[in-house]
Amino acid sequence: MKVRKVTAAASVLLALSLTATACGGDDKDDKGSGGGKKITIGIKFDQPGLGQKTPDGKYEGFDVDVATYVAKELGYKEGDIEWKEAKSADRETMLQRGDVDFIAATYSITPEREEKVDFAGPYLLAHQDILVRADDKSIKSPKDLNNKKLCSVAGSTSAQNVKKKLAPKADLQTYGGYSECLTGLQNKVIDALTTDDSILAGYAAQKEFEGKFKLAGFKMTNENYGIGVKKGSDLKKKINDALTKMVKDKAWDETVKKHFGPANYKNEPAPQIGDIVK
CATH class of the missing domain: 3.40.190.10 (Periplasmic binding protein-like II)
Known part of the structure; x- marks a missing residue:
């Protein structure tokens, strides 16, 4: 880069110009208190x-x-x-x-x-699966969900996939969030929770739930x-x-x-x- 001397007045004008540019810019890579790359x-x-x-x-x-x-x-x-x-x-x-x-x-x-x-x-690579209580031995395959209370969250297609393709007599229970489904599962209000196995594993791995639930390992879809x-x-x-x-x-x-x-x-x-x- 070419460097040249400037007068004091020019230096002030240059500084003011740079300050104005910095304040007015909206480059997403230059936000933050340090002005560093983000x-x-x-x-x-x-x-x-x-x-x-x-x-x-x-x-x-x-x-x-x-x-x-x-x-x-x-x-x-x-x-x-x-x-x-x-x-x-x-x-x-x-x-x-x-x-x-x-x-x-x-x-x-x-x-x-x-x-x-x-x-x-x-x-x-995740798969749609179900989560059940650790001591539950009644659900060994997706068809065992028939006449069982199956929970998923509002707007999810996971439970519908099970009902349409694998267990048409499953009793669908729609809750506002997965935490609510887990509480229902723990309290035996529902029998199983369905969504991606990675998501189910993340919830089941929480300290307050450790050892209380298990993944069935059905691998119903590829995600x-x-x-x-x-x-x-x-x-x-x-x-x-x-x-x-x-x-x-x-x-x-x-x-x-x-x-x-x-x-x-x-x-x-x-x-x-x-x-x-x-």
């Missing part, structure tokens, strides 16, 4: 073991660890990350508007979603979790490279054990990045 990542705030905002304002879970690893590979420190809540219904819109740089939030890759956004990954980016973004390849490295250096295995281990979650091996399991 990255904004969407996660779930209410899924223990995957993406959760704790009462003390911290963020933890498998998706959080994966996103943090990826961000570091992209050149960002942990303190450079701004976390945003990415509710299921808002994810495509958040990416399309540029509210976030990428989303790691139990985000299953589907043809419908791929029309709107791009996906890196998959970084986890390829991907990291969503804006359509056409060059981040897709960079994130895939980061995920490949995470699997290779065993950091992926360590974070799976850390967050799902207490639930005895028999997770699938780390997926081949770029290969979607149908």
Whole structure:
């Protein structure tokens, strides 16, 4: 860069100009008190073991660890990350508007979603499953859910999938959230809870529930979790490279054990990045 001397007056004008530019700029990579580079990542705030905002304002879970690893590979420190809540219904819109740089939030890759956004990954292969009480020996296959009270949350398609395809006589119970389903399961008001096995494992691994529930291991669907980016973004390849490295250096295995281990979650091996399991 060419450097030249300036007069005192010019220096003042230059300083004022730079200050005005800094105050007026809206570059998302330059926000924050330090003016340093930032990255904004969407996660779930209410899924223990995957993406959760704790009462003390911290963020933890498998998706959080994966996103943090990826961000570091992209050149960002942990303190450079701004976390945003990415509710299921808002994810495509958040990416399309540029509210976030990428989303790691139990985000299953589907043809419908791929029309709107791009996906890196998959970084986890999950399956729809059910959670039952640890001492329950009556449900050995999906058909055993007939005449059982099956819980899922409002707006979820998981319970409908079971009723339509596997257990048409299941008694569906719709609750406002998974925590309510867990309470009902614990109190024997319901017999089983259904959603992705990774989500179920995250809840079952909480200290207050440890040892009280078990996953049935039915693997009723394949859910390829991907990291969503804006359509056409060059981040897709960079994130895939980061995920490949995470699997290779065993950091992926360590974070799976850390967050799902207490639930005895028999997770699938780390997926081949770029290969979607149908």
